[in-house]
Amino acid sequence: MGLSGRVVLFYPRTGVPVNRAPLSLLALAPVLEKAGYEVEIVDARLDDDFEHTIRKLSRSALCIGVSSMTGFQIRDGLAASAAAKEQGAFVVWGGFHPTLLPEQTVSHPLVDAVVRGQGELTLLELVQRLEKGDELKGLLGLSYKYGREVQHNPERLLEDVNKFPPLAYHLINVEKYCVKDEASDKTLDYITSRGCVHRCAFCAISRFYGRKWFPLSSRRVVEELKSLVWRYRIKGVRFQDDNFFVDRRRVVEICRGIVEEGLDIGWSASCRCDYVAGFSDELMGWISRSGCRSLLLGAESGSPRILELIKKDITVSDILRSAEKCKKFGIVPEYSFMVGFPGETYGDVYMTIRVMEKLREINPESHLSLFIYTPYPGTPLYEFSLKHGLREPRSLEEWAFFSYDVAVSPWLTKEYGEMLEELCFITWLVHHPSLKHKVSKKSLGVLLEALGKIESIRWKTRFLKLPLEPRIIKWLRKYEKLVR
Numbered sequence: 001m002g003l004s005g006r007v008v009l010f011y012p013r014t015g016v017p018v019n020r021a022p023l024s025l026l027a028l029a030p031v032l033e034k035a036g037y038e039v040e041i042v043d044a045r046l047d048d049d050f051e052h053t054i055r056k057l058s059r060s061a062l063c064i065g066v067s068s069m070t071g072f073q074i075r076d077g078l079a080a081s082a083a084a085k086e087q088g089a090f091v092v093w094g095g096f097h098p099t100l101l102p103e104q105t106v107s108h109p110l111v112d113a114v115v116r117g118q119g120e121l122t123l124l125e126l127v128q129r130l131e132k133g134d135e136l137k138g139l140l141g142l143s144y145k146y147g148r149e150v151q152h153n154p155e156r157l158l159e160d161v162n163k164f165p166p167l168a169y170h171l172i173n174v175e176k177y178c179v180k181d182e183a184s185d186k187t188l189d190y191i192t193s194r195g196c197v198h199r200c201a202f203c204a205i206s207r208f209y210g211r212k213w214f215p216l217s218s219r220r221v222v223e224e225l226k227s228l229v230w231r232y233r234i235k236g237v238r239f240q241d242d243n244f245f246v247d248r249r250r251v252v253e254i255c256r257g258i259v260e261e262g263l264d265i266g267w268s269a270s271c272r273c274d275y276v277a278g279f280s281d282e283l284m285g286w287i288s289r290s291g292c293r294s295l296l297l298g299a300e301s302g303s304p305r306i307l308e309l310i311k312k313d314i315t316v317s318d319i320l321r322s323a324e325k326c327k328k329f330g331i332v333p334e335y336s337f338m339v340g341f342p343g344e345t346y347g348d349v350y351m352t353i354r355v356m357e358k359l360r361e362i363n364p365e366s367h368l369s370l371f372i373y374t375p376y377p378g379t380p381l382y383e384f385s386l387k388h389g390l391r392e393p394r395s396l397e398e399w400a401f402f403s404y405d406v407a408v409s410p411w412l413t414k415e416y417g418e419m420l421e422e423l424c425f426i427t428w429l430v431h432h433p434s435l436k437h438k439v440s441k442k443s444l445g446v447l448l449e450a451l452g453k454i455e456s457i458r459w460k461t462r463f464l465k466l467p468l469e470p471r472i473i474k475w476l477r478k479y480e481k482l483v484r
């Protein structure tokens with residue numbers, strides 16, 4: 001190979017205290033390795049001096065690849081790009097943010113190119129062309145700088161994921177990415193499919209994958225799980241699929257495979273409330289028997305009007321029935337709700353509170369999380385939000401401060417926004433039964449317990465004024481990594 005044939009892939013800090021495996025890079029790396037390239041993964045979450053590392057590795061690299069979602073991750077992405085550029089390296093960005101906003105991303109002085117969408121084949125072809133010194137014209141799925149202009153090459157069709165090699169866990173220290181969660185004491189992230197067939201208006205997936213779904217075969221999933229259990233002695237898996245459950249036959253085959261291979265793992269995955277509500281007892285039986293400990297369910301709202309606005313295509317009855325089903329099969333349902341949509345009324349919010357209460361009545365094990373809706377680019381609701389006065393960040397630097405825990409929505413008055421913030425906080429403290437186990441310091445546990453009592457009274461009396469507690473907890477978070 002011309003140069004050293006090395007590619008450096010960078011994963012930024014996420015702003016979230018738990019370190020989950022950098023699946024995007026683990027998907028890209030083996031395709032490059034198979035073609036003979038050496039791949040180094042640099043993860044800012046594990047490397048305090050990542051800029052130094054990038055600087056050192058960039059000297060002999062064909063390119064530096066940066067993976068980024070919208071928000072916090074962009075900060076480290078830019079810092080790593082600056083370090084790479086000091087050494088004259090070629091910098092390419094990929095992932096959700098660059099895909100949704102390729103023009104703005106590639107126009108940044110520290111970025112040479114953007115891989116749009118699925119990255120495996122586009123990155124490989126880019127690296128091959130860089131190695132040979134070929135021009136980038138016609139490279140499908142790539143946006144790049146050409147002199148002072150930005151060129152957007154045509155789209156690349158999505159490839160069947162079964163054609164790609166297994167994720168390159170061998171390139172990371174897996175132990176560092178195993179977490180204790182609902183699934184097990186030693187859970188590792190893994191993914192069995194990409195994309196989703198639904199149209200939720202707040203979600204970027206449909207734009208990214210065109211409402212298509214690309215699954216790995218059940219046989220391959222079971223083989224890969226077997227290998228992860230043997231190689232790393234993991235006790236659980238978190239399926240990071242957008243929608244693990246699209247094909248029910250595949251679900252049964254995977255569950256049966258886990259049981260027949262005696263894998264003895266716990267697992268969790270995201271699912272839809274209407275799916276769970278409609279699952280047969282036989283299917284739920286397989287899901288439970290194969291080790292499913294919890295399902296993350298996007299309930300989003302207790303208001304039918306809001307469910308319609310966000311095109312969730314589920315009903316309040318689906319939400320409630322999913323709690324009953326999970327109870328029957330001993331699976332913890334973890335519900336996620338949102339408030340703060342444009343045009344939302346107090347009535348909508350109270351309907352959500354009522355549904356949350358009903359869920360805890362039906363199944364006291366239910367976990368409830370409430371978030372203030374943040375419009376993310378590339379989604380239909382984002383366009384709607386722009387019409388309602390959302391100010392769009394104008395540069396990568398501005399996008400780096402676009403965050404789901406800082407209310408960005410101009411339609412929220414100060415008073416209403418604070419009320420919602422208080423409500424999110426109460427929900428987190430009162431309806432997250434596992435929270436106490438996640439706090440390591442005893443003194444904090446006691447404090448949280450005391451706050452929990454206050455919040456329970458607030459919840460019951462619906463007293464949401466004078467929101468002091470969220471401020472206390474924000475302060476505490478600096479000292480203790482509380483998981484939300």
Ligand code: B12
Nearest residue numbers: 014020023024065066067069070071094095096115119204
């Ligand atoms: C796991 C996850 C997280 C983890 C991060 C993972 C980790 N390692 O710690 C955590 C919990 C931190 C997280 C947080 C958030 N997430 Co998140 N997350 C996901 C999830 C479920 C899986 C991501 C994943 O690993 N996918 C598997 C890999 C293989 O796919 P991929 O990342 O898309 O990578 C492919 C391509 O994008 C591309 N690619 C990616 N990187 C690169 C780099 C280069 C150089 C190249 C060439 C190509 C390339 O090639 C890859 C292979 O084809 C996705 C949904 C999904 N299933 O993708 C949401 C998702 C990415 N998250 C999303 C959001 C909104 C968030 C949050 C902002 C909000 C929230 N409440 O969750 C936060 C804040 C994060 C931040 N900005 O800092 C949105 C993205 C919206 C956006 N515009 O960025 C998604 C799509 C969910 C959704 N349904 O809308 N998330």
Ligand code: SF4
Nearest residue numbers: 196198199200203242
């Ligand atoms: S929110 Fe879930 S179900 Fe809806 S489009 Fe996104 S991934 Fe699919």
